[in-house]
Amino acid sequence: MSSNYENLNKRFDTKIHDFCSKTKLIIIVTFALVILAILSTFTGVDIALEFKGGTIITYGYQGDIVEADVEAELSELIGSGVQSQIGESLSGDMKTMTVSFTSNEGLTAELQAEVTDTIQGMYPDSALEVLDSNDVDARSGGEFFTKCIVAAVFAAIVLILFIAFRFRLISGWSSGICAIVGLITTLIITYGSVVLCGFEIDSNFMAVILTLLGYVVNDTIVIYDRIRENQERCDGMTIEQLVNISNSQSLRRTIRTSVTTVFAMVAVSVVAGVMGVTSILSFSIPMGIGIITGTFNSICFVPTIWVLWQKKRGNSVVRYVKKKKKTA
16 A cells, blocks of 8 residues: 555544555446346246235144145146245144145135145145135235335435435535445345345345345445545545545444344344244345345445546545535
8 A cells, every 4th residue: 555545544543445446346346246136037036926926725734744745746736836835833733834826816716625635645644624725916916016116216216315415515416326326236136146046036025125225325325424524634635535535434334234234134044944934034145145235335336436426527636615604
């Protein structure tokens, strides 16, 4: 590191990291991950029954049932994908098994009876009985999905307006748009992780997306706030030095927060895996990946593209303009 940065280390009592010198590498890595996430769509995307529609049948039984054998037998019978999940009944020693069938119109009563007879034939001593049967309308799932997308778009617009107003002293509109670009790349990469991990696009995925909307932007706002505060002290410095100083001052706090949250997600995933509650994994794993990606974007990607934007507008040197006090 140059002697200039060594002097800055002493002046700001912080080890200054030169993030902006790695702008090309940061942008290449970010967009490579985004492209990989988009291409993952072609490997096949599993849409949950709640969005596609179908039938859910819950059985009570005793003894042991092998989920994979049931899914294979019923898939051959129905001619479409089948998913089953074993659980524990709250009453007595009976266990439960939920079987889900994807279908636009649901299963007829005759087909449901055939499904029950097939499982009964596979496990004649299981004392199998139907506890519940429901048809899920794809339209209601579609409406839920649409509302989530509308909420995400509305939140993005509100965030741009808020950041533009809050950080108008550091060129508000550019800071707001850069923050949303970073958020979008985080959400796309998180989507890719869901697809590559073989999880379904379901309500858990939508919960991850909506949670990341606030979590990721919060880290970016912390760094923007530091940039705004450092403008006076960095008057006359290059825009790269301003961002490097502000990033370095926020680095420890941002990483500690993210590591704590990621550790919590890892702990949840481990416990869920040990206890067999696999449904929670489709939230905890993508959430952990989203936080890691969002932290990288907040520290590296968003500030560096903001610097590029400022330099494109000719603002390569920090010019602090002191606000005038209002007179009575």
